[in-house]
Amino acid sequence: MKKSRIISIMSGKGGVGKTVSAINIALALKEMNKDAVVIDADITTANIGIQLGFKNFPISLQDVLKKNKNLLSAVNIHKSGLKVIPASISLSKINSNISKLKKLIEKSDGDLFIIDPPPGLTTATTNIIKMSDEIIIITNPELPSVINSLKTMKLAKKLNKKVLGVVVTRSEKNFSRELKPAEIESVFGCPILAEIPEDKSIKKSIFDGMPVIKNSPYSHSSIEYRKLAAKIIGDTYKQPKLLALRRVFSR
Ligand SMILES: Nc1ncnc2c1ncn2[C@@H]1O[C@H](COP(=O)(O)OP(=O)(O)OP(=O)(O)O)[C@@H](O)[C@H]1O
Ligand SMILES: [Mg+2]
Numbered sequence: 001m002k003k004s005r006i007i008s009i010m011s012g013k014g015g016v017g018k019t020v021s022a023i024n025i026a027l028a029l030k031e032m033n034k035d036a037v038v039i040d041a042d043i044t045t046a047n048i049g050i051q052l053g054f055k056n057f058p059i060s061l062q063d064v065l066k067k068n069k070n071l072l073s074a075v076n077i078h079k080s081g082l083k084v085i086p087a088s089i090s091l092s093k094i095n096s097n098i099s100k101l102k103k104l105i106e107k108s109d110g111d112l113f114i115i116d117p118p119p120g121l122t123t124a125t126t127n128i129i130k131m132s133d134e135i136i137i138i139t140n141p142e143l144p145s146v147i148n149s150l151k152t153m154k155l156a157k158k159l160n161k162k163v164l165g166v167v168v169t170r171s172e173k174n175f176s177r178e179l180k181p182a183e184i185e186s187v188f189g190c191p192i193l194a195e196i197p198e199d200k201s202i203k204k205s206i207f208d209g210m211p212v213i214k215n216s217p218y219s220h221s222s223i224e225y226r227k228l229a230a231k232i233i234g235d236t237y238k239q240p241k242l243l244a245l246r247r248v249f250s251r
């Protein structure tokens with residue numbers, strides 16, 4: 001049986017941009033011909049289905065966990081082309097055991113899984129770190145977020161997990177009210193992997209139920225998510241032709 005690559009998008013604090021990042025990294029990887037599946041592992045406050053505007057889906061992650069079903073039977077293809085395993089938002093399904101996910105991934109024939117976990121450092125998030133091969137740490141450029149993400153990074157390292165790097169999201173580059181990249185790098189002790197700017201297109205994309213890299217393909221956040229995805233697979237980012245043309249005409 002082939003070994004799948006499992007990458008989890010972790011933070012510490014909630015609301016920092018994990019779900020948005022997981023969705024857009026997975027879709028950018030798919031655009032680069034990688035067979036990526038994004039999994040909503042946030043059993044209690046599931047979000048991916050809502051952000052993607054799914055009205056209903058036949059099987060949820062909780063269903064496959066409960067019935068030990070084939071994991072890939074819960075894959076839904078979003079209209080963007082994204083392969084997604086959503087979690088149910090039903091109150092009756094919040095008691096599912098996420099630690100069983102590892103076995104289901106091992107039994108599946110999947111290539112690459114991007115896991116979107118719940119916030120916090122709980123038993124659930126620790127289990128998700130344990131089942132991952134690699135971790136991407138998400139933080140906002142503010143101290144409470146950085147400190148909590150640092151705690152998560154330390155736990156991941158203690159569990160001998162490979163940390164691919166730190167992604168700063170919602171960066172406004174206003175250094176009178178946010179930390180500078182060099183300060184964030186010095187706290188984490190590693191270079192920043194990507195900086196995703198604060199971008200109105202992201203709110204719009206959630207409103208439209210469409211990942212930003214599809215909804216506003218030339219927005220700053222979309223370009224940074226594509227660059228990040230290229231780094232994850234060790235590829236070089238190729239600027240879309242139309243973007244190069246737009247830059248020429250806007251001079
Ligand atoms: N780069 C960005 N620019 C502007 N808004 C953003 C950006 N990234 C995320 N957001 C906003 O922040 C909100 C929270 O993002 P998201 O749901 O991805 O966070 P999360 O870390 O997954 O939260 P939770 O911990 O609750 O699961 C989104 O609804 C979106 O409106
Ligand atoms: Mg989330």
